[in-house]
Amino acid sequence: MTVLVFLDPAMPDGRIADASQPQLKVTDTGITRGDGIFETMLAVNGAPRKLQAHLARLASSAEALALNVPASDAWERAIGTALQEADDDGDLVVKLVAIRGVEESVEGGTEATAWVQVSPVPKGLRGKRLAVLLLDRGYDSTAAQRAPWLLIGAKTLSYAVNMAALRYAKSQGADDVIFTSSDGKVLEGPTSTVLIARVIDGVKHLITPQLESGILAGTSQSALFAAARDAGWELGYGPLIPADLFASDGVWLISSVRLLAEVASLDGKPVTMSPDLTAELSALVESVS
Amino acid sequence: MTVLVFLDPAMPDGRIADASQPQLKVTDTGITRGDGIFETMLAVNGAPRKLQAHLARLASSAEALALNVPASDAWERAIGTALQEADDDGDLVVKLVAIRGVEESVEGGTEATAWVQVSPVPKGLRGKRLAVLLLDRGYDSTAAQRAPWLLIGAKTLSYAVNMAALRYAKSQGADDVIFTSSDGKVLEGPTSTVLIARVIDGVKHLITPQLESGILAGTSQSALFAAARDAGWELGYGPLIPADLFASDGVWLISSVRLLAEVASLDGKPVTMSPDLTAELSALVESVS
Secondary structure: OOEEEEEOOOOOEEEEEEOOOOOOOOOOOHHOOOOEEEEEEEOOOOOOOOOOOOHHHHHHHHOOOOOOOHHHHHHHHHHHHHHHHHHHOOOEEEEEEEEEEEEEOOOOOOOEEEEEEEEEEOOOOOOEEEEEEEEOOOOOOOHHHHHHHOOOOEEEEOOOOHHHHHHHHHOOOOOOOEOOOOOOOOEEEOOOOEEEEEEEEEEEEEEOOOHOOOOOOOOHHHHHHHHHOOOOOOOOOOOOOHHHHHHHEEEEEOOOOOOOEEEEOOEEEOOOHHHHHHHHHHHHHOOOO | OEEEEEEEOHHHHHHHHOOOOOOOOOOEEHHHHHOOEEEEEEEEEEEEEHHHHHHHHHHHHHHHOEEEOOOOOHHHHHHHHHHHHHOOOOEEEEEEEEEOOEEOOOOOEEOOEEEEEEEOOOOOOOOOOOOEEEEEEEOOOOHHHHHHHHHHOOOEEOHHHHHHHHHHHHHHHOOEEEOOOOOOOOOOEEOEEEEEEEOOOEEEEEOOOOHHHHHOOOOOHHHHHHHHHHOOEEEEEEOOHHHHHHHHEOOOEEEOOOOEEEEEEEEEEOOOOOOOHHHHHHHHHHHHO
């Protein structure tokens, strides 16, 4: 069951609505142009994890799209209302969405239509060791910096390419995707951040592709990095190339709801995976609030 | 006023709905992932122009997204219902949309939610001479062929980049955009196809970028090309580079509703424009049915 709460200036704590009923107009630009943004968080024991990081990224995405979204405190109150209404101590998915309203001009200027959805974590999502395909994202690793209109660092609703890449992977018998840039750099998954570990002379290194290569700033990666640093890991930031993944002691995809997922193979070739490192990193992920 | 007709297996001619009321669920993947397709046509005197070309492109986009859309005859009946309901002999915008239904799996398999919208042509849309910016689309001109998951030839709802590019152009005082590939080829506008004319030894040539460079197949361009050929024009297909635009006798953006629009300048530099050629091509565009 999905709980739905719209942000509404007239109702400071948000307006509860019925997710099983139509709630959006066909004329909303967010729908007809994928012209909106979102965040997906995990709530545990009724509390959203990494809330401020998600709200900060939402604000950054809104700025990239010139979208007027409600302030953080309005989101926080609506999230509170939705979690109270869900009344479930289990793990829950909390999705924040803001779309440009009724189609008028590309410049916008009106307030976004914004809502919070709370729903159960899909069954079978976690714990799978992933067969992953490396797929070309089409952009080179400098595109994000030279062409801000490509919205490469924003989390927009225009995810058709991400979905098509996942469908392509499944049609090839794989579970997930790691995108590469057209100049051969490792980027990110369609809905996750890439992590690798290397143990060098007994020192554990945790490495992720550099943000400047054109990827979304991962809130889970960032929180895990902070926890790993406190636990004595060395941290590193790419550039990474596919050969680095094969030369590592473990490759993972990390995201807010599925959490840490082991990569078992890349393009059908097995990658090294240390179960001890997975256990240690998973414990660090669980410790993040 | 917008007329809205949903395609509905239980109602062969479509189901009329109220566009001013919410009609879509927040849980539709088409909305939360931009995972859908569309077409925009012009209807004149109650009849849609280039109907079969639009329906063929819709089917092609659906195939690229593995989306189960209604058959052409169901679309045609729903369009007929919507135009009858609109009861307007003026120019009307006819929009066809199909989105993936309630979020379940990326593989889909269920029928799309599909509808037809009919609304007036926005005022002031036509007749403007356009100041255009050349903007990098990030992809090189071979990406479409090597990476089908990028959906480059499909008309999807994931148009946030197109909208952001138009916003960027307007922020710079321009009206529209022509995208270029990262390897310097002329591609297309965010919602239009690029045309140039050259008069060589008295022979008129009409040229458009080649499809293989990674652009949407333009239904208006295709129809105009057929009409121009019958009128004695020579036809040509790129590759084109920006210098070709400056060396031409006219540059236009063509699309189904705005029709033929003159490009007055590129990146602030004036381009040659023959009013006679515009008049001749506009007459050919008008003649297309």
